[in-house]
Amino acid sequence: MRETIEKSARHLYGLIHARYIVTTRGLAKMLDKYKKADFGKCPRVFCHSHPLLPMGQTDAPHQKPVKLYCVRCEDVYNPKSSRHAAIDGAYFGTSFHNIMFQVYPALVPAKSAERYIPRVYGFKVHAAATLIRWQNSQRADMLRRLRKLEVESGFKEDLGGDDLDEEDEEDELGLDDAGQGDAMHVVG
Numbered sequence: 001m002r003e004t005i006e007k008s009a010r011h012l013y014g015l016i017h018a019r020y021i022v023t024t025r026g027l028a029k030m031l032d033k034y035k036k037a038d039f040g041k042c043p044r045v046f047c048h049s050h051p052l053l054p055m056g057q058t059d060a061p062h063q064k065p066v067k068l069y070c071v072r073c074e075d076v077y078n079p080k081s082s083r084h085a086a087i088d089g090a091y092f093g094t095s096f097h098n099i100m101f102q103v104y105p106a107l108v109p110a111k112s113a114e115r116y117i118p119r120v121y122g123f124k125v126h127a128a129a130t131l132i133r134w135q136n137s138q139r140a141d142m143l144r145r146l147r148k149l150e151v152e153s154g155f156k157e158d159l160g161g162d163d164l165d166e167e168d169e170e171d172e173l174g175l176d177d178a179g180q181g182d183a184m185h186v187v188g
Helices: 002-020 024-035 096-103 127-148 161-173
Strands: 053-055 067-070 075-077
16 A cells, blocks of 8 residues: 555656746756756767756656657667666656757757768768668568568569679669670670
8 A cells, every 4th residue: 555655656746847847947957957967968979968858758657768858969868877767758748858948048059060971991982872772771671571471572573682682783783684794705
């Protein structure tokens, strides 16, 4: 009996906390914690250790644990501490971080134009090559799923997974059935 009362009291306190932190006094206290980076710092390199804010992904209790939000990269992270990961996200709510930056707009940092650019020996990886690799992997995944369901794919030649990669390489090199790309092929 006592355990259920204590559990209910903790739950009620958490829900009251979600409402308190969006009040003027609650926002002021959370602002101090934010400035001290009490909730942690963004793990993304290009955010330069920007402070994080706790947030919930749902306002319904017992659904998802608390996450950490970075306003600079606008991304959500899992907390490092397992203690924090056990806190219900509803105890912070889905609106807190948005209200915080509406009340204190000066805290919103300028969006960073810094992005990671993949390079090979100092040369940028061609964007089209990245796109082609992504498209090929998506196509291969789709073909595997279709094969599992025993559905005809409609592709030119629905071959096994290894043959797909070889076919894609031949297409990229511009080889067709006439040339075959054999080293022994002699003209004339």
